[in-house]
Amino acid sequence: MGILVVGSVGLDDIEAPAGLRSGILGGACSYFSTMASLYTKVSMVGVVGTDFPQEHIGFFQGRGIDTRGLQIVDGKTFFWSGYYGPNLDDAITRDTQLNVFADFHPVIPNSQREAEFVFLANIDPELQIEVLEQVNAPRLTALDSMNFWIDSKKDVLTQALSMVDVVMLNETEVKMYASNNNLFDSARHILALGPKALIIKRGEHGAMLITRGEDRGHSVFMVPAYPSESVVDPTGAGDTFAAGFMGYVAKTGELSSQTLRQAVVHGAIAGSFAVEDFSIGRLRCLTWKEIMARYSEFRCLTYFDTLPESECQVFRQSIL
Amino acid sequence: MGILVVGSVGLDDIEAPAGLRSGILGGACSYFSTMASLYTKVSMVGVVGTDFPQEHIGFFQGRGIDTRGLQIVDGKTFFWSGYYGPNLDDAITRDTQLNVFADFHPVIPNSQREAEFVFLANIDPELQIEVLEQVNAPRLTALDSMNFWIDSKKDVLTQALSMVDVVMLNETEVKMYASNNNLFDSARHILALGPKALIIKRGEHGAMLITRGEDRGHSVFMVPAYPSESVVDPTGAGDTFAAGFMGYVAKTGELSSQTLRQAVVHGAIAGSFAVEDFSIGRLRCLTWKEIMARYSEFRCLTYFDTLPESECQVFRQSIL
Numbered sequence: 285m286g287i288l289v290v291g292s293v294g295l296d297d298i299e300a301p302a303g304l305r306s307g308i309l310g311g312a313c314s315y316f317s318t319m320a321s322l323y324t325k326v327s328m329v330g331v332v333g334t335d336f337p338q339e340h341i342g343f344f345q346g347r348g349i350d351t352r353g354l355q356i357v358d359g360k361t362f363f364w365s366g367y368y369g370p371n372l373d374d375a376i377t378r379d380t381q382l383n384v385f386a387d388f389h390p391v392i393p394n395s396q397r398e399a400e401f402v403f404l405a406n407i408d409p410e411l412q413i414e415v416l417e418q419v420n421a422p423r424l425t426a427l428d429s430m431n432f433w434i435d436s437k438k439d440v441l442t443q444a445l446s447m448v449d450v451v452m453l454n455e456t457e458v459k460m461y462a463s464n465n466n467l468f469d470s471a472r473h474i475l476a477l478g479p480k481a482l483i484i485k486r487g488e489h490g491a492m493l494i495t496r497g498e499d500r501g502h503s504v505f506m507v508p509a510y511p512s513e514s515v516v517d518p519t520g521a522g523d524t525f526a527a528g529f530m531g532y533v534a535k536t537g538e539l540s541s542q543t544l545r546q547a548v549v550h551g552a553i554a555g556s557f558a559v560e561d562f563s564i565g566r567l568r569c570l571t572w573k574e575i576m577a578r579y580s581e582f583r584c585l586t587y588f589d590t591l592p593e594s595e596c597q598v599f600r601q602s603i604l
Numbered sequence: 605m606g607i608l609v610v611g612s613v614g615l616d617d618i619e620a621p622a623g624l625r626s627g628i629l630g631g632a633c634s635y636f637s638t639m640a641s642l643y644t645k646v647s648m649v650g651v652v653g654t655d656f657p658q659e660h661i662g663f664f665q666g667r668g669i670d671t672r673g674l675q676i677v678d679g680k681t682f683f684w685s686g687y688y689g690p691n692l693d694d695a696i697t698r699d700t701q702l703n704v705f706a707d708f709h710p711v712i713p714n715s716q717r718e719a720e721f722v723f724l725a726n727i728d729p730e731l732q733i734e735v736l737e738q739v740n741a742p743r744l745t746a747l748d749s750m751n752f753w754i755d756s757k758k759d760v761l762t763q764a765l766s767m768v769d770v771v772m773l774n775e776t777e778v779k780m781y782a783s784n785n786n787l788f789d790s791a792r793h794i795l796a797l798g799p800k801a802l803i804i805k806r807g808e809h810g811a812m813l814i815t816r817g818e819d820r821g822h823s824v825f826m827v828p829a830y831p832s833e834s835v836v837d838p839t840g841a842g843d844t845f846a847a848g849f850m851g852y853v854a855k856t857g858e859l860s861s862q863t864l865r866q867a868v869v870h871g872a873i874a875g876s877f878a879v880e881d882f883s884i885g886r887l888r889c890l891t892w893k894e895i896m897a898r899y900s901e902f903r904c905l906t907y908f909d910t911l912p913e914s915e916c917q918v919f920r921q922s923i924l
Contacts, residue, residue: 371785465691468833489809490828506905508810508826513788545908585826586906588865 286325287534288422289316290390290415291405291523293330293354294362297378298562301370302516308563309340310364312405312428315520316527318564319554320403321347322572323531327396329353329415331388333361343568352393359384372515392418401534403526406430409437409444416447424533426450428526434461446478452526454485468494475502481544483529483551485522493548495541505545508585510556510578517562521555524567528554553578606645607854608742609636610710610735611725611843613650613674614682617698618882621690622836628883629660630684632725632748635840636847638884639874640723641667642892643851647716649673649735651708653681663888672713679704692835712738721854723846726750729757729764736767744853746770748846754781766798772846774805788814795822801864803849803871805842813868815861825865828905830876830898837882841875844887848874873898 296310313330320326327350334356344351360383366375390411397420404412404427412427419425425448433441434457441461445451451474455467462470471482471494484492490508497503529551536543553575560566616630633650640646647670654676664671680703686695710731717740724732724747732747739745745768753761754777761781765771771794775787782790791802791814804812810828817823849871856863873895880886 468831486809489806490826492831504831504905505908506810506828506831507908508828511788511824511826542908549908583909585824588825588827588862588869589903590910 286327286399287320287401287403287530288327288329288353288392288396288399288415288419289313289320289403289405289530290329290353290411291316291403291407292362292385293328293332293336294364294385295336296363296519296563297365298517298519299367300372300517300562301368302562305517305562310519310563311362312407312520312523314340314344315523315558315564315567316403316405316530317344317349318347318567319524319527319558319570320531320534321349322567322570322575323528323550324401324534326350327353327393327399329390329392329396331355331357331362331384333357333359333384336361350396353391353396355388355391357384366519368518372518375519390415390418400424400537401530402426403530404428404444404448405523405526406433409433409441412444413440413447416444424449424530424539426452426526426530428452428522429457431457431460442477445474448479450481450483451479452483452485452522452529454487454522458482458484472502483548485525491525491548491552493544495544503541505548507549507552507582510552510582511585512556512559515559518559519562520564521558524558525551525555528552549579549582550575553582606647606719607640607721607723607850608647608649608673608712608716608719608735608739609633609640609723609725609850610649610673610731611636611723611727612682612705613648613652613656614684614705615656616683616839616883617685618837618839619687620692620837620882621688622882625837625882630839630883631682632727632840632843634660634664635843635878635884635887636723636725636850637664637669638667638887639844639847639878639890640851640854641669642887642890642895643848643870644721644854646670647673647713647719649710649712649716651675651677651682651704653677653679653704656681670716673711673716675708675711677704686839688838692838695839710735710738720744721850722746723850724748724764724768725843725846726753729753729761732764733760733767736764744769744850744859746772746846746850748772748842749777751777751780762797765794768799770801770803771799772803772805772842772849774807774842778802778804792822803868805845807841811845811868811872813864815864823861825868827869827872827902830872830902831905832876832879835879838879839882840884841878844878845871845875848872869899869902870895873902 291313292311294311297306317328362385363381365379400423402422402425406428427448458470462473464470481495493505495503529547532547532550611633612631614631637648682705683701685699720743722742722745726748747768778790782793784790801815813825815823849867852867852870
């Protein structure tokens with residue numbers, strides 16, 4: 285049944301060293317759906333206003349994305365404006381207008397309640413719980429959140445965290461949630477709530493997967509960020525990461541520790557492509573062949589013992 | 605012929621969250637020699653004062669380290685005092701007394717001029733060049749430096765960089781040397797001076813190896829830092845990293861790209877042990893078996909496709 289994703293669909297104004305773009309397609313759900321549709325069938329649940337360009341909906345549908353859960357209501361679409369400094373560090377928000385998103389409550393169409401994989405993008409944890417209450421025994425659920433909800437709705441967020449299989453947060457959020465400056469103590473704190481796995485996003489330093497072990501303790505996997513030389517716009521990198529991860533898991537249908545590791549690599553690959561253009565520009569034309577080529581690059585980037593000669597021919601050349 | 609190392613041998617006062625230690629053995633050359641002696645024969649070149657405890661020299665000799673290049677001159681030994689805050693971030697220097705190190709000029713004993721591997725720890729680049737002028741065609745030379753020399757003696761440092769095969773710097777220093785905030789541009793800038801490889805140390809984020817390619821461009825390898833839960837004292841982590849790297853290269857005698865990658869992993873392993881106690885406390889009792897166990901852990905930490913079942917049994921367990 286593929287992936288059900290719930291999250292924001294919006295329009296963005298973004299300024300970055302590479303230029304200024306106005307009214308471009310944004311929102312976690314847009315990034316996630318576009319990327320995940322390269323792997324599997326995706327159903328999106330969200331809300332837009334009547335000002336939302338029909339061409340975007342047509343684009344989603346053209347990629348086989350089920351948009352029946354995308355509500356179109358009177359009013360304006362969620363809007364975000366932000367800019368990035370020369371180092372492309374964290375975005376500075378200039379303006380956020382919730383618009384139709386303010387009164388949004390997700391309604392999962394009957395046809396999608398049997399979704400095997402559910403991704404709850406970064407929205408109000410109350411809405412994330414509403415979604416979980418509408419789906420029937422998905423095989424894997426995952427959740428993203430942010431500092432705003434840790435600050436303002438920690439109790440509800442805690443409940444949501446306890447209901448999902450995989451939690452994705454960035455390093456700062458993990459420590460902030462646990463009120464603990466030690467990353468591993470903080471991770472254990474979150475895993476003790478119930479999730480089987482925690483993915484810690486570390487921006488330019490990659491990502492970490494911590495899976496709960498029964499008798500052997502927790503298992504840690506780390507992947508670096510792709511050494512990208514052409515970062516244009518970091519917006520949506522985390523949502524696209526989630527799409528690579530969930531997409532790969534859904535495509536393989538396996539939940540082994542190995543599959544999850546490979547899925548994290550697909551997350552890193554997805555994120556690395558997302559930042560190469562504004563909005564979903566790079567993802568629109570992304571091919572499976574390009575994904576697999578970068579997967580191979582990740583092996584060359586991280587392996588130190590064995591690697592097929594054909595895959596990385598420089599591996600055994602002498603440097604002198 | 606093993607490794608020739610030139611650098612500081614000193615006494616440290618260190619305060620960290622785990623406690624306060626006074627007059628403990630310190631200096632890049634001490635950390636390097638102790639660790640590298642687990643891999644191969646090491647000859648140290650440096651200087652101490654007449655106050656330097658004979659027991660330390662006995663310890664070095666007991667590990668088979670050749671101390672004939674360690675000058676003992678009238679005066680006090682190099683002294684450094686520093687402390688670490690609760691996050692164990694960069695050390696804050698309280699006091700540095702060069703003492704006998706102020707007038708030090710390395711003299712390489714005749715018996716060591718044929719050294720196959722030479723490591724120039726972080727000292728005045730003029731002294732690093734003096735060493736290079738005294739050795740006969742080593743197979744591999746490597747150099748460490750720091751912000752102080754980039755600031756005060758950039759021209760001499762540039763000359764030293766152009767004379768060695770491997771440069772080891774931390775991320776900030778790489779960007780600082782190149783006056784460029786882009787890490788890869790900065791790396792290319794340094795490799796263009798002549799070195800075959802650049803190792804970028806990234807502290808809690810691990811390390812990166814960039815090797816110069818002829819026709820295929822540069823090759824990048826990344827290793828995360830070991831997810832250590834018991835950091836006591838970060839002093840000497842970089843020097844011990846260098847020892848794991850050089851030690852492994854010297855032990856294998858190979859200079860292939862693969863060997864260098866494995867050597868970087870050994871560097872990360874070495875650094876991860878060094879920080880588990882004050883001074884060389886952890887390294888004193890470190891065994892080859894422990895090193896190889898951690899090497900196996902690094903495979904479990906970073907591999908996502910293939911791994912011998914025996915080495916990482918959780919790898920294929922389902923998480924749900």
